[in-house]
Amino acid sequence: MKLARKDILGIKELSVEEINLILDTAESFVEISTREIKKVPTLRGKTVVNLFFEASTRTRTSFEIAGKRLSADTINISASTSSVVKGETLLDTARNIEAMSPDVIVIRHRAAGAPHMLARMVKQSIINAGDGAHEHPTQALLDMMTIRMKKGKIAGLKVAIVGDIAHSRVARSNIYGLTKMGARVAVAGPATMLPRQVGEMGVDVYRRLEEAIEGADIIMMLRVQTEREHQNIFPSLREYARYFCLNGKNIKLAREDVLVMHPGPINRGVEIASDIADSTSSVILEQVANGVAVRMAILYLLTGGES
Amino acid sequence: MTRYLLAGGRVIDPSRNIDEVLDILVEKGTIAKVGKNLSPSNTAKRKTGGDVTVLDLHGMLVVPGLIDMHVHLREPGFEYKETIRSGSEAASAGGFTAVACMPNTSPVNDNRSVTEFIRMKAAACGLVRVYPIAAISRGMEGTSLAEFGDLADAGAVAFSDDGKPVMNGGLMRRALEYAASLDMPVISHCEDVNLSAEGAMNEGFAATELGLPGIPSAAEEVMVARDIILAGFTGTAVHIAHVSTAGSVQMIREAKARGIRVTAETAPHYFTLTDDALREFDTNTRVNPPLRGREDLAAIREGLSDGTIDVIATDHAPHARTDKEVEFEYAASGIAGLETALPLSLKLFGEGVLPLDRLIRVMSTNPAGILRIPGGTLAPGAEADITVIDLNGEWTVEPDSLRSQGKNTPFAGWAMKGKAVMTMVGGEIKLTTP
Numbered sequence: 189m190k191l192a193r194k195d196i197l198g199i200k201e202l203s204v205e206e207i208n209l210i211l212d213t214a215e216s217f218v219e220i221s222t223r224e225i226k227k228v229p230t231l232r233g234k235t236v237v238n239l240f241f242e243a244s245t246r247t248r249t250s251f252e253i254a255g256k257r258l259s260a261d262t263i264n265i266s267a268s269t270s271s272v273v274k275g276e277t278l279l280d281t282a283r284n285i286e287a288m289s290p291d292v293i294v295i296r297h298r299a300a301g302a303p304h305m306l307a308r309m310v311k312q313s314i315i316n317a318g319d320g321a322h323e324h325p326t327q328a329l330l331d332m333m334t335i336r337m338k339k340g341k342i343a344g345l346k347v348a349i350v351g352d353i354a355h356s357r358v359a360r361s362n363i364y365g366l367t368k369m370g371a372r373v374a375v376a377g378p379a380t381m382l383p384r385q386v387g388e389m390g391v392d393v394y395r396r397l398e399e400a401i402e403g404a405d406i407i408m409m410l411r412v413q414t415e416r417e418h419q420n421i422f423p424s425l426r427e428y429a430r431y432f433c434l435n436g437k438n439i440k441l442a443r444e445d446v447l448v449m450h451p452g453p454i455n456r457g458v459e460i461a462s463d464i465a466d467s468t469s470s471v472i473l474e475q476v477a478n479g480v481a482v483r484m485a486i487l488y489l490l491t492g493g494e495s
Numbered sequence: 496m497t498r499y500l501l502a503g504g505r506v507i508d509p510s511r512n513i514d515e516v517l518d519i520l521v522e523k524g525t526i527a528k529v530g531k532n533l534s535p536s537n538t539a540k541r542k543t544g545g546d547v548t549v550l551d552l553h554g555m556l557v558v559p560g561l562i563d564m565h566v567h568l569r570e571p572g573f574e575y576k577e578t579i580r581s582g583s584e585a586a587s588a589g590g591f592t593a594v595a596c597m598p599n600t601s602p603v604n605d606n607r608s609v610t611e612f613i614r615m616k617a618a619a620c621g622l623v624r625v626y627p628i629a630a631i632s633r634g635m636e637g638t639s640l641a642e643f644g645d646l647a648d649a650g651a652v653a654f655s656d657d658g659k660p661v662m663n664g665g666l667m668r669r670a671l672e673y674a675a676s677l678d679m680p681v682i683s684h685c686e687d688v689n690l691s692a693e694g695a696m697n698e699g700f701a702a703t704e705l706g707l708p709g710i711p712s713a714a715e716e717v718m719v720a721r722d723i724i725l726a727g728f729t730g731t732a733v734h735i736a737h738v739s740t741a742g743s744v745q746m747i748r749e750a751k752a753r754g755i756r757v758t759a760e761t762a763p764h765y766f767t768l769t770d771d772a773l774r775e776f777d778t779n780t781r782v783n784p785p786l787r788g789r790e791d792l793a794a795i796r797e798g799l800s801d802g803t804i805d806v807i808a809t810d811h812a813p814h815a816r817t818d819k820e821v822e823f824e825y826a827a828s829g830i831a832g833l834e835t836a837l838p839l840s841l842k843l844f845g846e847g848v849l850p851l852d853r854l855i856r857v858m859s860t861n862p863a864g865i866l867r868i869p870g871g872t873l874a875p876g877a878e879a880d881i882t883v884i885d886l887n888g889e890w891t892v893e894p895d896s897l898r899s900q901g902k903n904t905p906f907a908g909w910a911m912k913g914k915a916v917m918t919m920v921g922g923e924i925k926l927t928t929p
Binding site for chain 1: 700702704
């Protein structure tokens with residue numbers, strides 16, 4: 189099977205078959221990272237440009253390692269023009285890169301829709317590595333891969349996503365993906381963190397963490413962005429932690445075999461207590477490991493590979 | 496001056512409740528006669544002996560010249576987006592004979608010299624009448640009143656800080672009172688900037704899915720409420736610009752019923768598109784106030800239908816490609832609307848929302864009345880500002896073919912039905928299409 193699309197812009201557009209194809213391919217790539225020589229020649233001669241307009245260590249490194257393990261030439265460009273258009277426009281940057289004939293452009297940008305604009309303008313494959321609060325498809329895919337590997341399935345599981353849903357691209361992509369794959373998704377956060385009509389995305393909406401995680405198979409805690417405090421999204425980190433920190437006590441409401449996930453980087457003691465982050469329930473580091481495999485799979489499939 | 500006989504068209508004149516096939520004789524720049532069978536042999540020639548040009552308008556609609564009371568011509572200061580000339584050409588092509596232009600230029604139109612400059616440039620162009628709207632506050636900074644009297648004397652027809660709301664309620668109150676003493680209208684851009692904040696689109700389900708920061712309908716509605724209350728308290732009139740939400744329509748309806756002197760306008764995009772149009776992140780759908788939800792669109796149509804909304808104005812906001820070819824959140828807000836307003840409004844007629852006479856009323860007679868400017872009528876003695884419309888003229892919106900410098904339309908590629916085929920301003924033909 190081949191992936192019949194030029195770009196990976198979001199989970200919303202992907203079919204269940206496409207998601208399964210990516211996850212199956214990713215699982216087959218896991219083994220490569222366990223070898224002594226962690227490299228296969230699959231993408232030799234291909235060029236992957238990581239175009240990051242927003243600070244990122246984890247995702248950029250993950251894409252870079254994924255490309256290198258497949259023998260692609262990977263180039264990182266960190267553009268600091270994160271505020272309103274200064275100097276060269278996104279379009280001009282993209283056209284300049286396009287002129288150097290890469291095969292894939294991975295883009296992270298603080299503005300929702302930036303990868304979509306790029307995809308319309310250039311002929312290369314575009315991978316969205318996070319656009320504003322819109323989508324972060326590779327994160328959702330690695331989360332689904334982790335769930336599938338640990339639980340053997342996704343359908344029928346109860347997944348709670350807790351925190352700033354309104355400003356989270358991870359939440360959106362996971363809601364699209366998990367509901368497509370048949371999971372029951374509950375979201376929770378203070379009303380200031382729940383976007384309007386979020387229930388229409390097919391999720392159960394709660395104001396309290398305890399209600400959302402009750403009986404959950406999976407708990408995904410979202411990172412709190414501390415700058416939101418100044419926008420009156422929450423009064424203080426102290427108060428947020430008091431009501432929305434996953435800890436040794438409230439986690440007992442979930443199933444005993446619950447998996448705790450977090451897209452990272454974590455704020456210990458704010459959205460997740462240290463002992464929970466480091467407990468056996470936590471699969472946070474497996475998520476990171478699977479991230480490399482998922483990104484290898486997407487690079488491979490977008491450049492014409494077949495499973 | 497050429498004399499014209501506009502023969503055989505269906506004349507709709509909402510100012511006199513006329514809707515029938517009539518001839519119109521235009522002499523010396525004014526409407527000389529409106530009646531049946533004013534053929535040149537038995538009227539014009541006999542009277543004056545001079546020649547009269549007969550225009551056969553059978554099958555056409557002949558209406559008072561369309562008036563757009565809300566446009567941005569961008570000059571002075573933003574000539575790379577639009578000039579008074581290109582804006583006039585766009586207005587004329589869209590079937591308008593008069594426009595009123597907003598003061599958010601650079602420098603701001605808050606003083607006599609800018610008002611005079613706009614009038615001078617527009618007169619040199621001469622395609623449409625251009626009525627400057629002056630700023631409420633100096634520099635549109637929302638702190639101190641501009642010199643209303645001097646501006647009115649220079650030719651300004653209204654006051655507005657459009658583009659920026661007047662957040663200071665005390666200043667708005669004084670503006671309403673002071674303008675009322677000059678019998679001048681005040682046009683309010685209703686937006687609480689603390690509520691709209693960094694928003695890029697309507698706060699609703701589409702924004703939730705797209706992850707774009709939202710502008711709640713409340714941002715508009717709290718200010719509509721404030722201005723209605725101020726107008727009621729001071730006994731003055733206020734005109735609400737670009738109404739976009741169901742809540743605004745309802746408050747304006749109730750205020751009118753209570754006798755408060757509030758009038759309102761909406762723009763074609765608010766009764767044509769919803770926030771679902773943003774799903775491809777097309778920056779040409781970014782506008783302020785933003786495209787709203789389905790209930791809002793229905794309420795805007797109902798408000799037009801029952802007379803709550805008095806005017807269709809375009810809020811023509813031309814931008815250069817560079818203002819729009821950027822990430823959605825960084826893109827300039829605005830839609831270039833002059834050349835698509837008429838067919839989009841005619842769709843309301845086609846869909847049974849507005850009868851033709853009401854449609855012409857909201858695009859001509861009502862704006863003339865609110866701005867206290869000539870036009871909006873085909874009564875004998877009036878200036879001969881006339882628009883001729885072919886209801887069946889079909890065309891496709893091609894941005895590159897628009898006369899406006901602003902190609903920023905979300906209607907690119909749309910098949911339109913209905914277009915202006917002729918305009919006359921002061922008895923002179925300004926637009927003719929084959």
